[in-house]
Amino acid sequence: MTTLKPKAESVKSPKPDSGRRSFIWKTGAAMSAVLASAVAGVSKSGIDPDAGLKDRIDRLSNQIAGMEDANAIRRLHQVYESLLDRGMYEEIVDMFTDDGEVIFNGGLFSGKNGGIRRLYCERFKSGLTGKKIGPAPGFEPDPSRQLDIVEVSTDRRTATGQFPFSLQVGIPMTEDSSLVEMARLQGEGILKWWEGGVHEASYIKVGNIWKIKRLEYGVTSKADFKPGRVYARQIDIPAFSKTYPADPTGPDKLV
Amino acid sequence: MHRFKYTKLTREQVDAKLAPTAEGPECASELSDALVGKSLKIVNDNGPTLEYSFRSKNRLTLSEDGGASVEAGYGALTLKQMVFFSHLIPKTQKGYNVYVDLDTNLTTVFEVWFSGSQAPDEREVQREIYFGYVDVAGQEAPEERHHKTNRLEGTGIYWKQDTGIETLDLFPSVASSNFVELTRHADDLSFCAPSDYIMVDDNIFIYERTECEFSGIMTMYVIDLFTETQAGMRLGFNEHDELEYYMFRGTGEVVGNLTSLAPFDEHGENISLGGAPKKAKPGQEPAPPPKGQRYAYRPGRTFRNMTEEEVHQAAEKSTRTFTGDANTPQEQGGGGMGGNSLPFSDLLVGKEFTLRYDNEGPGWNYKIVDLYNLEWRTEGDTQWQKETYRAFEADEKLVFFAHIVSGSRPRACRRIALDLTNGLTTCILSQMGTEYYGNEVSYRAVFGAAEMEGINAPRYVRHEFTDELVGRGFTRSYSDSMTSMHLYTTLHSSSWTIYMGDQTLGAQWCAPAIYVKLRPGVYIFDLVEEGCNGAETCIIENEKTKRACGFGFSGGERGVGLNTIGAIARDIGGYDIKRFFGPKMRGKGA
Numbered sequence: 007m008t009t010l011k012p013k014a015e016s017v018k019s020p021k022p023d024s025g026r027r028s029f030i031w032k033t034g035a036a037m038s039a040v041l042a043s044a045v046a047g048v049s050k051s052g053i054d055p056d057a058g059l060k061d062r063i064d065r066l067s068n069q070i071a072g073m074e075d076a077n078a079i080r081r082l083h084q085v086y087e088s089l090l091d092r093g094m095y096e097e098i099v100d101m102f103t104d105d106g107e108v109i110f111n112g113g114l115f116s117g118k119n120g121g122i123r124r125l126y127c128e129r130f131k132s133g134l135t136g137k138k139i140g141p142a143p144g145f146e147p148d149p150s151r152q153l154d155i156v157e158v159s160t161d162r163r164t165a166t167g168q169f170p171f172s173l174q175v176g177i178p179m180t181e182d183s184s185l186v187e188m189a190r191l192q193g194e195g196i197l198k199w200w201e202g203g204v205h206e207a208s209y210i211k212v213g214n215i216w217k218i219k220r221l222e223y224g225v226t227s228k229a230d231f232k233p234g235r236v237y238a239r240q241i242d243i244p245a246f247s248k249t250y251p252a253d254p255t256g257p258d259k260l261v
Numbered sequence: 262m263h264r265f266k267y268t269k270l271t272r273e274q275v276d277a278k279l280a281p282t283a284e285g286p287e288c289a290s291e292l293s294d295a296l297v298g299k300s301l302k303i304v305n306d307n308g309p310t311l312e313y314s315f316r317s318k319n320r321l322t323l324s325e326d327g328g329a330s331v332e333a334g335y336g337a338l339t340l341k342q343m344v345f346f347s348h349l350i351p352k353t354q355k356g357y358n359v360y361v362d363l364d365t366n367l368t369t370v371f372e373v374w375f376s377g378s379q380a381p382d383e384r385e386v387q388r389e390i391y392f393g394y395v396d397v398a399g400q401e402a403p404e405e406r407h408h409k410t411n412r413l414e415g416t417g418i419y420w421k422q423d424t425g426i427e428t429l430d431l432f433p434s435v436a437s438s439n440f441v442e443l444t445r446h447a448d449d450l451s452f453c454a455p456s457d458y459i460m461v462d463d464n465i466f467i468y469e470r471t472e473c474e475f476s477g478i479m480t481m482y483v484i485d486l487f488t489e490t491q492a493g494m495r496l497g498f499n500e501h502d503e504l505e506y507y508m509f510r511g512t513g514e515v516v517g518n519l520t521s522l523a524p525f526d527e528h529g530e531n532i533s534l535g536g537a538p539k540k541a542k543p544g545q546e547p548a549p550p551p552k553g554q555r556y557a558y559r560p561g562r563t564f565r566n567m568t569e570e571e572v573h574q575a576a577e578k579s580t581r582t583f584t585g586d587a588n589t590p591q592e593q594g595g596g597g598m599g600g601n602s603l604p605f606s607d608l609l610v611g612k613e614f615t616l617r618y619d620n621e622g623p624g625w626n627y628k629i630v631d632l633y634n635l636e637w638r639t640e641g642d643t644q645w646q647k648e649t650y651r652a653f654e655a656d657e658k659l660v661f662f663a664h665i666v667s668g669s670r671p672r673a674c675r676r677i678a679l680d681l682t683n684g685l686t687t688c689i690l691s692q693m694g695t696e697y698y699g700n701e702v703s704y705r706a707v708f709g710a711a712e713m714e715g716i717n718a719p720r721y722v723r724h725e726f727t728d729e730l731v732g733r734g735f736t737r738s739y740s741d742s743m744t745s746m747h748l749y750t751t752l753h754s755s756s757w758t759i760y761m762g763d764q765t766l767g768a769q770w771c772a773p774a775i776y777v778k779l780r781p782g783v784y785i786f787d788l789v790e791e792g793c794n795g796a797e798t799c800i801i802e803n804e805k806t807k808r809a810c811g812f813g814f815s816g817g818e819r820g821v822g823l824n825t826i827g828a829i830a831r832d833i834g835g836y837d838i839k840r841f842f843g844p845k846m847r848g849k850g851a
Contacts, residue, residue, distance in 0.1 A: 179742070179743070183598060183796065183813075184560060184757075184770060184790055184793070184794055184796065185598065185739070185743055185745055185757070185759060186743070187558075187560065187563075188558055188759045188767075188768035188769075188770060189743065189759050189768070191556060191558055191767075191768045192556065192759065192761055192767040192768050194759075194761065194762060196742075197742050198742070230741065
């Protein structure tokens with residue numbers, strides 16, 4: 007789901023923007039708006055029709071390419087969410103750059119094959135974290151915070167994104183009791199809760215493929231909710247207090 | 262069975278011991294001739310096609326997937342429309358147990374074998390279940406199949422076989438069962454075994470269990486609940502390493518039910534323990550589970566036994582009392598067994614008293630300092646010893662408190678129920694170590710009376726062991742993330758079963774236990790997970806409040822821990838089985 011119109015840009019501007027320029031829009035609607043303004047611009051121009059037309063075509067090409075990139079980022083995030091939902095943690099790791107970073111629960115996990123693999127393939131996997139569930143009753147987010155926002159840089163090599171999330175988080179119970187051992191046998195023995203918030207991510211294009219450079223779980227609410235319940239209570243989950251290796255699935259750094 | 266030393270039979274030994282099976286199973290009843298002269302082609306979903314010809318009532322030939330025919334001895338029994346036949350294939354370690362529904366032509370086939378990869382021991386019988394049908398020329402294959410079910414979850418049945426063997430088979434799980442050997446064993450103890458439950462129709466079911474953590478022997482039978490009759494087979498090696506391969510008939514009695522708390526739309530056809538199914542890569546089917554895979558809790562094999570010296574050294578390094586340390590086995594807190602603890606009681610604070618237990622030597626003097634600290638000494642000593650303690654009010658003015666005996670070797674603890682209305686007291690005395698290994702708790706109950714101001718304790722009346730809980734089942738929610746079900750299977754044992762996410766009962770284990778009656782509806786229940794992790798759970802359960810409170814005591818490499826336990830209970834029914842237990846003259850039995 008996406009929203010917002012494209013940033014207002016003058017179609018008469020002869021120069022491309024220098025520095026970072028953002029594309030924020032609702033796919034489809036934004037495309038229509040761009041094409042409509044392009045047609046209008048062509049029909050009203052009269053001084054140097056060829057030069058103006060070329061500028062506009064270049065700009066439009068850039069804009070369309072930017073939209074394609076923005077859509078690619080959205081698809082990337084959809085794939086990320088889908089893999090997380092299905093517990094395919096190994097595949098998620100491959101979506102990051104080698105020097106990628108994830109901030110989760112007050113910890114920074116660095117490096118695709120270091121901290122990020124540890125986070126997804128050990129911590130998340132052991133807690134079955136990532137199943138997509140609806141928001142906990144009473145903790146439904148502000149609708150305006152439920153918007154996907156993607157910004158692609160002018161050179162189309164980097165991008166940022168914001169995506170709301172509502173998922174189940176878990177950690178395995180650490181006790182040695184037979185109850186926990188037996189629960190683990192049947193795929194359980196996990197303390198589970200709900201978290202909602204916004205993923206804030208930055209992306210980089212490696213070759214022609216977008217990769218996640220940095221992903222931050224911006225948690226706004228945590229509750230003792232599981233699907234089927236009609237109520238939920240806010241809970242406090244302590245942030246990481248130890249780093250790896252003192253915490254075998256902990257972060258590389260506390261933030 | 263926790264204490265039997267089962268021989269690690271080699272593949273060659275298994276081969277040699279299986280030789281007599283070439284003649285087919287024995288049977289105390291007359292075997293059926295229902296199949297004599299017939300041929301059956303059994304088509305299995307995801308399994309081999311089996312073509313049988315039955316030459317007599319104990320000889321058949323079999324071709325698997327169109328291969329060469331082999332001859333084998335077999336036996337068959339009928340139960341209503343069901344024909345059940347069993348055979349092994351000579352010079353192999355495998356065979357088939359086939360249930361044919363003559364009304365529908367549907368079949369359930371158990372391929373069984375020894376020395377397979379899914380079990381840690383060659384002696385353990387393994388199985389793969391195939392559902393299919395009898396191929397009848399000119400008829401289309403039926404669409405229906407027998408299937409797994411949760412319809413027996415909660416059912417309990419007493420059986421008496423034509424062999425004279427009597428058992429209680431209790432089904433408190435969709436993947437495991439409890440059984441009590443009423444004639445094979447001298448002790449009234451129950452045990453658990455991974456089990457399969459298959460539905461043929463609304464009154465006919467197939468049940469199978471394999472004593473995975475024990476002898477590895479397999480028992481299976483078809484049940485008709487209308488007539489409470491069975492026809493089955495037993496295959497494997499007993500504790501004396503003797504081959505048991507026989508078929509049996511039996512008659513029984515449904516002795517009760519435990520209430521299932523599973524969703525009403527859950528029929529158990531696809532319940533699978535063992536964690537989430539393997540994930541498939543996008544566009545691919547998930548790989549099938551390995552042949553013979555089943556849920557099997559094997560605590561005896563994964564636990565490291567320690568010596569008394571090792572445990573003592575660990576205890577010297579760390580003896581935790583009510584610290585809430587997440588690394589102690591019976592930890593308190595949300596994820597362990599103390600998340601639903603009762604509040605600590607101050608009923609004893611400021612009191613001084615002497616507890617005197619029958620046949621337990623001098624009394625113990627106590628001074629309760631505050632909510633968390635007490636002092637005690639053996640009567641006659643001059644030195645008081647300080648301890649941390651915790652107390653719960655388990656029933657009106659009935660206090661349950663516990664403390665470690667600091668400095669003791671082996672490390673010991675006391676859990677004391679003290680009735681402030683009559684002075685009666687029971688102490689569960691426990692210490693680390695048994696004759697078997699150092700990190701298994703040994704325990705006993707001692708009964709006595711208190712001497713304290715305002716109480717005139719009885720001289721003769723005591724708390725006492727009880728059978729009032731036998732057969733009953735209660736849920737125990739230690740926290741919102743952990744609920745088990747205690748089933749009080751006999752006077753001397755119990756089992757516990759872990760609820761799955763949808764409140765279907767799953768993984769199960771069992772242990773010897775004791776039960777003490779404190780008041781009507783108020784009991785001490787104490788078990789030690791013998792033969793595996795050696796941990797003790799000691800609780801008072803109050804049927805009126807449906808609350809349990811108590812203490813866990815255990816030890817290991819991380820030290821020794823005494824921690825609180827608290828649970829919310831639901832009464833889920835029970836079995837009328839008390840009458841089967843107690844001292845009695847024993848017949849020949851097995």
